[in-house]
Amino acid sequence: MFETLFAPGLDGSSETPLNEQLQTMLRHAILNGSLPAGHRLPASRALADRLAISRNTVLAAYEHLIAEGYLETRQGAGTYVSADLPDTSLTMTAVPDGERTPHSAREKKAARPLSGMPALDQFPTDIWARIAGSVWRHAREAELLYNDPAGYLPLRRAISTYLEAARGVTAGPDQIVITSGLQQGVRLVMESLVEEGRAIVLEDPGYPGMTSAAKTLSNPVVYTRVDSDGAVPPKMAGVPAGLLITSPSRQYPLGQTMPLKRRLEILDWAQRENCFVLEDDYDSEFRYAGRPINSLQGIDGGERVIYGGSFSKSLFLALRLGYLVLPERFVEPLLKHRAAVDSFPSISNQLMLTRFIEEGHFARHIRRLRGVHKTRLGLFMEAAERWLSPYFTFQQSDTGLHVVATSKLNHMRDIELSLIAGRAGVGASPLSETYREQAPQHGLLFGFANLQEREINNRLKELATLLSQQTGF
Structure with missing residues (x-):
């Protein structure tokens, strides 16, 4: 069965990691019935030897599919195709990213990068998925009626x-x-x-x-x-x-x-x-x-x-x-x-969040985010000084998820500047929109925490290019 299932095999030259390729193959085989409910999968070491890949790659694929509910473990007996598969009958056909287009002004607004977001790439989605599956597999009637x-x-x-x-x-x-x-x-x-x-x-x-x-x-x-x-x-x-x-x-x-x-x-x-x-x-x-x-x-x-x-x-x-x-x-x-x-x-998210906190994941996540955000803040401020100092004065900060920058471009509204920042993939909110009765300052609230380290310099360089085109300097 597995010789047929994995033909023509995993592609080591692909940009898609091997564990994700393996997940896709197994998931497809489960959904089309090639691997029926209750079928026992090979031990991770045996499958790794058969596919000439590392055992950790197989373990990563198995763990991800367990979290999604496609596989289950039986103590001392191995890994099996779940008898209670995730419901796919209501799943919509995925639209390739390049073909997704907003259909309303509200969707267009939501598609722009937001300022003040945490490092979402650091969120442990695998842990959250595992907790979600476990919560609903073991949900009691009392919880469903809470x-x-x-x-x-x-x-x-x-x-x-x-x-x-x-x-x-x-x-x-x-x-x-x-x-x-x-x-x-x-x-x-x-x-x-x-x-x-x-x-x-x-x-x-x-x-x-x-x-x-x-x-x-x-x-x-x-x-x-x-x-x-x-x-x-x-x-x-x-x-x-x-x-x-x-x-x-x-x-x-x-x-x-x-x-x-x-x-x-x-x-x-x-x-x-x-x-x-x-x-x-x-x-x-x-x-x-x-x-x-x-x-x-x-x-x-x-x-x-x-x-x-x-x-x-x-x-x-x-x-x-x-x-x-x-x-x-x-x-x-x-x-x-x-x-x-x-x-x-x-009740749904409350059940999952409770487990996430009780198992210590929330505290570990916050500790990890503090380190990641601190690194990204330092890189952002270095890049901002390099590329954006002709256009903004940046306020030093050691807290939060955004940096305050007052505008030097007196002829341009900060609402317009925020749109330009969005075109460069940088989340930035207009400072003036936070004022009511006091005389407003004009500037931007730059989000830095949700920009990955490798992106920060290039995003701010691109923003500087766009601003230069608009201002002539």
């Missing part, structure tokens, strides 16, 4: 343990609510805890998505300026404050870390105003020199500060999982409101 509006309890326990160790957050799992992202969390807080007529206070400049979310609510929206220490405690005029949203770990977009003195000033202001603070712990995991300052929530002791975070930047954007850490007295009213408007969060 409907707690706070979210999956084992995930809340895992988040509680991680936040206490990594961020000094004071909270038990019963104080944590799983959300589909921080913006949904803000809405839940405002609708359930903040009195009508009290204002949402936002940093200016600040995250545009938070502004968009706030403006969908009935509460007034006011802004407080940002200085070198972060958000300035606002002076409320005519409207009482209900909730201040601030990002003390790394202010978005300018990047400063709020010092302890300012944190204490914010907490004192919130007590005087009798309002809440939502701590958006933006980019807290990615500090490349020294340990981060303890969370505002930890300093507050869980009295007035609601801590919010998500896994969009630490793992990947499409995961759509975030969380709130609430003072105990706020949990019940928020969950009552959540049950009425959103019932409970989807």
Whole structure:
């Protein structure tokens, strides 16, 4: 059988790695019935000898197909074609990359490179796939019917343990609510805890998505300026404050870390105003020199500060999982409101993320990303100085996923500059779009972490070429 299956054999001269060629052959044979369910595969050493390849190549192919659910191992008995194959009946025919074309303005926008993304090439997709297969092969009825509006309890326990160790957050799992992202969390807080007529206070400049979310609510929206220490405690005029949203770990977009003195000033202001603070712990995991300052929530002791975070930047954007850490007295009213408007969060990704954290993969992934991001930041800044210094002034940084660059091109809008950067394959957001009432600075927020090391110099060189064509110098 295997002599026929592997004719004409693996191609050592191909750019496709041998283990991927082997995966493709085995997968195809399983799907067309040449390798039926329950069939025992040769031992990895025997197949390696037969194909004249290394045993590690065979093991890599087997492990990948096990993760996908095509193969399964039986203790002491070897590797078999799975009796319960992945469902392919609903699989769409793949379209070659070169033939994929956006069909709407929304798709075209999404296709442009995003700034502020982590090193997605470093995400352990093989581990995630293995966990996904295991979770669904062993899912219990109780999990499939799980409907707690706070979210999956084992995930809340895992988040509680991680936040206490990594961020000094004071909270038990019963104080944590799983959300589909921080913006949904803000809405839940405002609708359930903040009195009508009290204002949402936002940093200016600040995250545009938070502004968009706030403006969908009935509460007034006011802004407080940002200085070198972060958000300035606002002076409320005519409207009482209900909730201040601030990002003390790394202010978005300018990047400063709020010092302890300012944190204490914010907490004192919130007590005087009798309002809440939502701590958006933006980019807290990615500090490349020294340990981060303890969370505002930890300093507050869980009295007035609601801590919010998500896994969009630490793992990947499409995961759509975030969380709130609430003072105990706020949990019940928020969950009552959540049950009425959103019932409970989807269980699927919660099950997988729980295992990912509990098995230690999340902590290892964050440690690995810190090293990768630090290297890429250094390479980016070197290349930026070499190629882009005529056009931008770059702010030095040792945190986060983007670099702030103010524009020297006064005759060009930064929105236009961001489009040019996109043409060079560099994610860059316009700085001016983060301002509301303060006079805007013009520049770009350059993403560096999701650019592979070998790409960085050439991408910035290409951007410099495009800018030179536009400006004449």
